[in-house]
Amino acid sequence: MKKFIWLITFGVLLIGLSACGSADDATADSGDEELADELYFFNWGGYGDEAIIKDFEEKYGVKVIYDTFSSNQEMLTKLNKANVPYDIVVPTDYIVERMIKQGLLAELDMDNIPNFKNIEEKFQKPEYDPGTDGKKYSVPYMYGTEGIAYNETKVEKPTSYEDLWNPKYKGHVTIQNDSRESLTMALQKLGYDANKPNEKNLKEAKQALIDLNPNILKYSSEPDADLVNGTAWISHTYNDSAARAYKENPNIKFVMPEEGGTIWVDNLVIPKTSKQKYTAEVFINFVLSAKVSAKLSENTPSSNPNEAAKELMSGELKNNPNSYPSIPESAVYYKDLKPEQLQMMNRTWQEVRAK
Amino acid sequence: MRVKTKRILFVYSMLVFLFFYIPMIVLMIFSFNDSKLGTVWTGFTFDWYFKLIHDEQIINALKNSIIVTMITTLIASILGTLAALAIHRYKFFGKQVVNFLFYIPVVIPDIVVGVALLAIYGWLHVTLGVPTVIPGHVVITTSYVMLVVVARLYGFDSSLEEAAKDLGANSWQTFWKVTFPLIFPGVLAGALMAFTISLDEFVIAFFNTGPGSGTLPVLIYSMVRKGVSPEINALSTIMIFFIVIMVLVVGKRMTQTKK
Amino acid sequence: MIKNIKLAYSLLSPSMLWLLLFLVIPVAMIVVISFTVSDGYGGTIYEFSLSSYKLAFSSFYLKIIWQSVLWAFAASVICLVMAYPFAYFIARVDKGKNILLFLVMIPFWSNLVVRLYSWNALLNDGGVINNILMHFGIISEPVKMLYTSFAIIVGLVYGFLPFMILPIYSSIEQLDKSYLEAAEDLGANPVKTFFRVTLPLTLPGIIAGFIMTFVPAISVFVVADLLGGNKLVMVGNVIRDSFLVEMNWQLGAALSILLMVLVLLSVLLFMKFTSSKDKKFLF
Numbered sequence: 099m100k101k102f103i104w105l106i107t108f109g110v111l112l113i114g115l116s117a118c119g120s121a122d123d124a125t126a127d128s129g130d131e132e133l134a135d136e137l138y139f140f141n142w143g144g145y146g147d148e149a150i151i152k153d154f155e156e157k158y159g160v161k162v163i164y165d166t167f168s169s170n171q172e173m174l175t176k177l178n179k180a181n182v183p184y185d186i187v188v189p190t191d192y193i194v195e196r197m198i199k200q201g202l203l204a205e206l207d208m209d210n211i212p213n214f215k216n217i218e219e220k221f222q223k224p225e226y227d228p229g230t231d232g233k234k235y236s237v238p239y240m241y242g243t244e245g246i247a248y249n250e251t252k253v254e255k256p257t258s259y260e261d262l263w264n265p266k267y268k269g270h271v272t273i274q275n276d277s278r279e280s281l282t283m284a285l286q287k288l289g290y291d292a293n294k295p296n297e298k299n300l301k302e303a304k305q306a307l308i309d310l311n312p313n314i315l316k317y318s319s320e321p322d323a324d325l326v327n328g329t330a331w332i333s334h335t336y337n338d339s340a341a342r343a344y345k346e347n348p349n350i351k352f353v354m355p356e357e358g359g360t361i362w363v364d365n366l367v368i369p370k371t372s373k374q375k376y377t378a379e380v381f382i383n384f385v386l387s388a389k390v391s392a393k394l395s396e397n398t399p400s401s402n403p404n405e406a407a408k409e410l411m412s413g414e415l416k417n418n419p420n421s422y423p424s425i426p427e428s429a430v431y432y433k434d435l436k437p438e439q440l441q442m443m444n445r446t447w448q449e450v451r452a453k
Numbered sequence: 454m455r456v457k458t459k460r461i462l463f464v465y466s467m468l469v470f471l472f473f474y475i476p477m478i479v480l481m482i483f484s485f486n487d488s489k490l491g492t493v494w495t496g497f498t499f500d501w502y503f504k505l506i507h508d509e510q511i512i513n514a515l516k517n518s519i520i521v522t523m524i525t526t527l528i529a530s531i532l533g534t535l536a537a538l539a540i541h542r543y544k545f546f547g548k549q550v551v552n553f554l555f556y557i558p559v560v561i562p563d564i565v566v567g568v569a570l571l572a573i574y575g576w577l578h579v580t581l582g583v584p585t586v587i588p589g590h591v592v593i594t595t596s597y598v599m600l601v602v603v604a605r606l607y608g609f610d611s612s613l614e615e616a617a618k619d620l621g622a623n624s625w626q627t628f629w630k631v632t633f634p635l636i637f638p639g640v641l642a643g644a645l646m647a648f649t650i651s652l653d654e655f656v657i658a659f660f661n662t663g664p665g666s667g668t669l670p671v672l673i674y675s676m677v678r679k680g681v682s683p684e685i686n687a688l689s690t691i692m693i694f695f696i697v698i699m700v701l702v703v704g705k706r707m708t709q710t711k712k
Numbered sequence: 713m714i715k716n717i718k719l720a721y722s723l724l725s726p727s728m729l730w731l732l733l734f735l736v737i738p739v740a741m742i743v744v745i746s747f748t749v750s751d752g753y754g755g756t757i758y759e760f761s762l763s764s765y766k767l768a769f770s771s772f773y774l775k776i777i778w779q780s781v782l783w784a785f786a787a788s789v790i791c792l793v794m795a796y797p798f799a800y801f802i803a804r805v806d807k808g809k810n811i812l813l814f815l816v817m818i819p820f821w822s823n824l825v826v827r828l829y830s831w832n833a834l835l836n837d838g839g840v841i842n843n844i845l846m847h848f849g850i851i852s853e854p855v856k857m858l859y860t861s862f863a864i865i866v867g868l869v870y871g872f873l874p875f876m877i878l879p880i881y882s883s884i885e886q887l888d889k890s891y892l893e894a895a896e897d898l899g900a901n902p903v904k905t906f907f908r909v910t911l912p913l914t915l916p917g918i919i920a921g922f923i924m925t926f927v928p929a930i931s932v933f934v935v936a937d938l939l940g941g942n943k944l945v946m947v948g949n950v951i952r953d954s955f956l957v958e959m960n961w962q963l964g965a966a967l968s969i970l971l972m973v974l975v976l977l978s979v980l981l982f983m984k985f986t987s988s989k990d991k992k993f994l995f
Contacts, residue, residue: 138664143675148510163665164510166675171956175754179575182663196753269856275942277957316859316941326488329837329858346488346495437752444958451945452772455902466801469794470815476830476870477819479840483833532727543720551724554731559923560975561739562931564951565968568961569738572745588734595727600920604882607916642882645813649820649874655934656952673825674934689822696821 134374136161137381140176140187142364143168145240146397150390157384160377177202183371185378191363192432194236195226199434203235204368210379211237213386216406221363225431236365237382240400243361243425244279245354247321247340249347252331259287259355262332263306268313270331272324275317277447278432278440279360280307283334286357293433300446307450317451325350336362341399341420352420358428363403477693484686501687508684513665514672515688517583518652521668525590525651530644532591533598534636540599541606558596566592567660574661581663589657594650598643605639746965754959764966773950773967777974780946783861784929787868788876791925792918794869795876799917802877803884813881816874828867828938835863835939859941867935872928876921883917884910922982927975947971 141147143166151162165184167173170193177184189197197203208214214222217238223229227236246256253267262271274280282292284303295303315330324330325343333339340352366385368378384390391407399421402408408416415421435443487496505511540551558566570589579585613635617627633640655670662671673685746764749757767773802812819827834840837854845851857863887910895905933948940946951971954964 140664143672148508152509165662165664165667166672168675169956171754171959175571175956175959178754179571180581180663181575181578182581184664200753314943316943318942323832324836327836327838342489437750441752441958441960444960448772448950451943452775458902462797462801462804466798469798472794472870473816473819473873476827476834477822479830479833480822480826483830528730532730535723536727539720539723543716545717545720551728554728554736556976556979557735557739558731559927560979561735561972562948562951562968563928564931564933564948564955564964565739565742565972566735568955568964568968569742570734572741573738576741588730591730592735595730597924599727600924601879601882604879604916604920605886607883638885639882642878645817646875646878649817652821653824655824670823670825673823685823685826689826693818693822696818 131376133158133160133380134377136163137186137374137377138163138165138182138184138372139381140165140167140173140184142166142188144398145394145400147394149397150385150394153390153393154381154384158380160381162381177369177371183373184369185372185374186366186368186381188239188364188366189236190432191224191226191365192434194365194367196434197367197369198227198235202369204370204372204375206234206237206368206382207375207379208234210376211383211386213383213388216386216388216391216404218403218405221403224363226433227365236367237386238403239364239366239385240394240398241361241363241403242400243337243354243359243423243429244274244283244335245337245352245359245423246332247325247335247337247343247350247352247420248332249325249328249330249349250351251349252328255351256332256353257356259283259334259357262313262334263310265313267332270315270329271310271313271333272315272318272321272330273307273310273334275319277443279319280317280334280450281443281447282360282432286355286359289357292358292360292430293435295435295439295443297442300442304446304450308453311450311453322346337420337423338398338400341418344418344420345399350420352423354423354426354429356426356428358426358430361425361429361431363431364400480686481690481693484683484690486683486686489683501683502691504682505684505687505691511669511672511684511688514667514669517662517666518669520583521586521590521658522648522651524587525594526644526648528587528591529594529598529647529651530640533595533643533647534602534640536595537599537602537606537636537639538632541603555596555599558593559600563593563654563656564660567657570657571660581661581666583662583666585661585663586658586666586668589661590651590654593654593657594647597646597650598640601643601646602636602639605636605642742965743969745961746969748962750960750962752959754961756961761962764960764962765970767963768966768970773947773970776945776950777947777971779944780930780948781974781978783864783868783946784926787865787872787929788922788926790865790869791873791876792922795873795880795921796918799877799881800884803881803887816877820874824871824934825938827870828934831863831867831870832858832938835866858939859943861944863939864935864944864946867939868929868932871932871935872925875924875928879920879924880914880917883914883920887913919983923979926978930975931971 137160139151139162141164148164151164154160155162167176170190173187173189174193176182177187194203214237221238221241224238227234246259246261248256252270253261262273273283281295281300281303284306285295285299286292288299288302288306290299315324318324319335320339321330321333321335322339322343325333325340326346337352340350343350366382368375372378385394386404388404388406388410391402391404392410395402395407395411395415399418401422484501485497485499486494487498487500488494536555540548566589570585574581574585614627614631617631622630653670655674658668659671659674662668667675676682676685745756747760747762749759749761749763751757802809805812835857836842837856837858839858841857842851842854846854891909891913892905895909900908930946931948931951933946933952936942936944936946936949947967951964951967954960954967
């Protein structure tokens with residue numbers, strides 16, 4: 099009996115050790131210009147990029163190990179705490195800015211990414227990674243905006259965030275379920291700078307959102323289904339959510355508010371911990387080629403910053419009005435804020451929800 | 454039991470079954486729904502089943518889930534049953550501590566286990582993968598196995614064991630011939646519980662998986678932002694039918710051996 | 713007897729070792745983290761501080777915790793009411809017991825997220841239930857069910873019912889029938905027999921079931937995610953958000969410990985109300 103038990107204990111420990119063992123044997127590759135066998139790719143869930151990954155695997159004989167996340171914070175947590183040598187991750191613009199600041203990203207060798215020329219010029223030198231002093235850390239993958247999605251059979255065409263407060267829409271409004279995004283919307287509605295939250299203007303934003311409460315159906319960052327089935331009439335959301343909803347129900351339209359709204363860009367970057375930078379750059383270049391990028395757009399309604407790819411897209415894709423809404427000059431990018439500001443926003447948002 | 458009571462019980466139980474199965478039926482129906490955003494019916498299609506077969510990501514997640522669940526169930530059943538025997542049978546120094554230790558996983562939110570393990574793995578530079586999910590799953594399931602087996606032992610007539618010993622059986626024989634068959638339903642119930650918890654467990658798996666090692670619940674959760682694909686409904690439908698067939702086969706064999 | 717004690721220790725050592733390595737030590741680390749300072753980006757500054765506990769004890773979090781306790785308790789009571797007669801039926805059925813048990817488990821081998829999505833389709837304004845009720849003229853306008861406390865309780869009951877059924881079933885199944893016969897021979901009527909004999913003897917199963925339902929129900933966050941519309945949140949949601957959205961491990965750790973202590977206390981309190989005999993089973 100005793101022996102039997104010790105045997106189990108032993109087996110148990112073995113499993114534990116086998117998990118640890120693999121940690122130390124990987125010594126860093128020198129980054130030679132040779133393709134590695136495997137590539138770790140960590141992307142947002144639901145981009146539908148399985149098809150292009152398969153094409154890459156076939157063309158270059160590199161196995162892509164693909165993993166998905168559902169928020170920037172989740173990606174950062176995994177990257178910082180989990181000791182996984184991801185080769186490519188996909189942070190949003192202001193997170194790129196933070197990661198550069200914290201020294202988490204490897205500088206890209208743009209000679210390996212000639213297809214970067216396919217990217218629309220306005221996305222080539224964004225504020226969050228301007229590429230000054232010749233250092234470039236990120237390449238845009240997909241972009242989109244935050245504005246108002248609405249069901250044209252239920253509401254009049256909205257022009258401003260103000261319309262969400264219309265008492266006629268009681269119980270049929272959704273806004274983003276995110277402290278930063280929802281409070282920024284309220285700040286914009288009140289006429290404040292989206293990237294300068296402080297105690298005073300957040301207090302006003304909080305009151306505005308509390309006033310909105312009777313109208314709220316739910317706080318959601320994916321209101322697509324509710325829009326399609328008619329439960330939600332008007333939503334503060336992303337244009338790609340609206341584009342997905344449009345495919346199911348053509349009455350769902352999207353418009354940018356006159357306050358400006360926001361723009362986001364998801365970017366391909368290489369963490370410093372990557373052991374096969376060259377292969378990662380080859381992958382990035384592959385994704386940026388016009389044909390591949392156009393194929394990617396077939397599976398995701400997000401806006402594609404790849405100009406060359408747009409020419410290859412089918413009419414159906416280009417004709418989804420919500421994928422490429424007209425963006426006003428006043429639309430802004432999120433900037434990375436100070437931790438105190440973020441904490442203040444989190445607290446304020448919790449107080450809104452607790453009402 | 455009186456016939457009337459029996460009838461009421463029967464009707465009541467059927468209603469509970471209805472509660473169990475109506476959402477399942479809805480789930481299955483939506484696996485044939487033409488719409489990608491599955492809360493309204495738009496038309497009939499088999500597409501999701503074809504897409505599913507070719508979806509490497511889902512197949513891979515399913516494989517990971519099966520590995521994690523099987524190993525977890527095995528380890529938890531053994532550890533839990535052994536512990537239950539000791540706890541029920543013997544008085545020993547530190548029993549309070551042992552009991553307390555087994556209650557921690559029951560009263561601790563899963564998210565704490567997941568995060569705490571992530572902190573430890575990070576600290577020890579362990580690379581995350583399928584094996585790193587298993588320790589957490591065993592932690593949360595072992596106590597359940599132990600509880601169920603102890604509940605079984607509680608009404609267990611120890612005179613049977615004494616009788617076996619009086620008849621000259623040694624401890625080993627007594628265990629396998631008398632004790633184990635009697636507690637087996639408890640062990641089975643415990644194992645079933647561990648299996649169910651582990652297969653559906655999301656939080657710990659979420660924090661403790663690495664690239665390519667995400668389990669099915671982790672994959673599904675990551676889809677939430679851009680809409681859960683009806684492929685998942687299709688997969689659930691297939692899994693349910695697979696398990697039903699398995700149950701029928703095992704059930705038949707069990708009744709046969711009983712005879 | 714000494715030999716037996718050795719045996720007891722060796723029976724226990726594998727599980728104790730496992731729990732020590734993968735539970736006690738990691739949780740101790742979380743306790744340490746809860747007393748440190750956050751750098752605002754998910755990192756830790758190792759300075760002693762009670763600031764995260766101050767935040768955790770703010771009225772916002774206490775309100776959510778209280779709300780979660782109420783929901784989880786209501787769900788557990790409903791589970792008990794549904795599960796007991798059901799488990800009794802299965803335990804006393806003449807044949808096909810195993811098949812019935814498996815039928816209980818089958819829905820739970822598909823994913824919780826997917827199952828809750830189905831409830832979304834059942835409960836929404838244009839959903840199955842509203843349509844049926846309107847079709848038969850019972851109601852004239854859709855009843856708002858989704859994103860209400862009702863939806864959350866339905867989700868909790870649906871999610872954790874088997875954890876109530878299984879232990880109760882197990883305790884009824886092993887109930888010695890001779891006690892019941894004895895009671896009847898002594899002239900007790902069935903109702904009396906049930907309350908005086910059956911119920912007390914199956915109490916351990918009920919307690920186990922209650923704990924196994926209440927505890928996961930209080931900390932789950934997927935239910936509120938899918939059926940509460942983020943307007944209604946449970947303590948599991950705010951803990952998850954502290955770790956993953958706010959990237960404040962200190963707050964998440966402090967809230968987790970608060971919840972852990974609360975659940976532990978309520979389990980102890982719950983056991984205090986049951987007889988000493990049943991306590992033996994638990995501790």
